[in-house]
Amino acid sequence: MSAEIYDAIIVGAGSVGTPTAMKLAEGGLKVLVLEKNPSAGQGQNKAAIGGIRATFSDPGKIEICRRSLEIVSTWNEKYGDDLGWQRGGYCFPVYTEELENKLKDLLVIQRKHGLNIDWIDAEAMKEMIPGVNPENLRGGTFSPDDGNVSPLRTLNAFYKRAVKLGVEFRFNEEVTGFTVNSGRITEVKTAQGVYSAGTVVIASGADAKETGEMLGLSIPVTPDTHEAGITEPVESFFSPLVVDLRERPGSANFYFYQNYEHQIVFCLTPNPPIWGKDRRSTSGYLPMVARRLIELVPRLKNVRVRRVWRGLYPMTPDGIPIVDKVREIEGLYLAVGLCGQGLMLGPGIAENLSSLIIDGKPVVDREILGEFTFYRNYNAAVEMLK
Template structure:
């Protein structure tokens, strides 16, 4: 069901720019709170930017207290997603398993697990033998320990976007796909209208949820949103009849190589520190030597399994790998939720609630002040997140 061909509303209390999971979550939470004239604008299809290219991981294992809180709250929302907003998302709480092979990483994760436990997350440090029992595919040579949280897992990004979109529309929000934002009009310290290729919408508030494209949206109103697009790719194995029903979302932390079960096989991925930033979405074989080396070291049995290409997507990366969430000083009616650096999908439920409360002038369940874009004006404001996948 789509209302994208209906005339573009002339006015809206809130205009959301971006129809990925963050924008859809914000639209749903605003509409649920009684904001009756929410308009979301997406230049292509819902979720077609980064969301539906995500690996689908959901977790609360982070090194930063804010990220732990956003992850844990979102994880709880994912477990209730079938009732609110009402959509099956194929959630598999198979756990997240971080494999650690340096003394420094073990010490760092021990500190992080202690913080997670203080905040109610049931993560724990485990020995190499238990890691092997949880993930029989791994070769444990060189491993010193692992961190494991049984409540984490993965679900289907497309279904999450669909659930929020249907819920938002059911509550009166207008979601317009195939609509490109060209510019914004301002007067004094306020945004007054969003200009699109289908006309302009007079806006009471504008919220940027444009992911990797957010810097350009911020530039339209003179707000610096330091978000850089970086390509990430995934592959799939052929069906593996012997594969265990339960496969943790497993990350070899030293190399960033990760895998989780997808259908009858595995989804595989890893970061590329040499990847040139940009909007290139062409699938490339350049990463295969690094992926092959990581597989040979950590999961050598997968070298005998056939592989098929997956897709390329974009991370929306900030200088400290933490999100940008807040209200601009000027224009004062411009809010943003972007720059999640690979964590946007898993934090989307909580972020929708936070942005709803910022709009309504209420205190969110967690103080997101430290995630304001102005933090980059001083090195002291940076909040480096070390649990990068």
């Protein structure tokens, strides 16, 4: 049986694979996406709570997420899909001098990269988050151009446009192997078939390590589990996504916002991290996050939680994604290790990776994308706001 022939094959219809397929098809390529789940976004994309920010410490992440913000904020106008986009900003309330100094130092880098972000005083913070605990509140940072979307609506909009542009999606097809001939990738294999292409993109999220092993590559992506939850809708009373960077027993920080349907969506970073792929909810999460929510905004104490869930961050050692052309295998690209920011990095990475594949150069400065290289020293720099 001869293999079906495509210009590009993408492994994984997730936060980055789906928009990348769409962008490659926009550039005129015949694209196939192979996905082991029954539909797009069923990996970690649907676990995301919906935050989209350019507020990072790493210049590459800042640039890429600025592009993502531009793409999602103009999507409805261009293509007529409501992504649930709200430009509510991100704010980081601060209660200690140490964190104030750290965030103020970071402001210098962030502004250098053109971010619209500023320090606001305690009074302004109280107005921004009505009912925020005022004791020892020093103020914090606020970046008004950041926002939030519905992860499901967003991915579905990318999927719909990809299909319209001719991308073929094959669901329930797990990639099990590849053919590499004379240092060039030529085929992708599943239990159902063999597909041929000159270009292959690995976008397999939390399974990147296992996919890499099929090609003899050691991809440093380790899944790290995080839990989230959503409340009943309550009258809208705050706009930004709020990040509380204080450590508390069992958690390094937590964050929450009120979505386009007025529900409060919240997430917590476990400390120590919980590595692995177990997606069963834990009994400890809800009491821990509820305590944190009520400590920061006591008026939330009577809001009822509708459901909780647990998903995986595909983590790299430095918290920076891997987006690169593989030197050892001609035609092979990586778009993996999106950590806790795949939803917000996905559209910007898709635009740059497709440009790299089609035109040989990214849209942003080559040096910026160079930070995401597979061949970097993973112990050199660590993203502060990962």
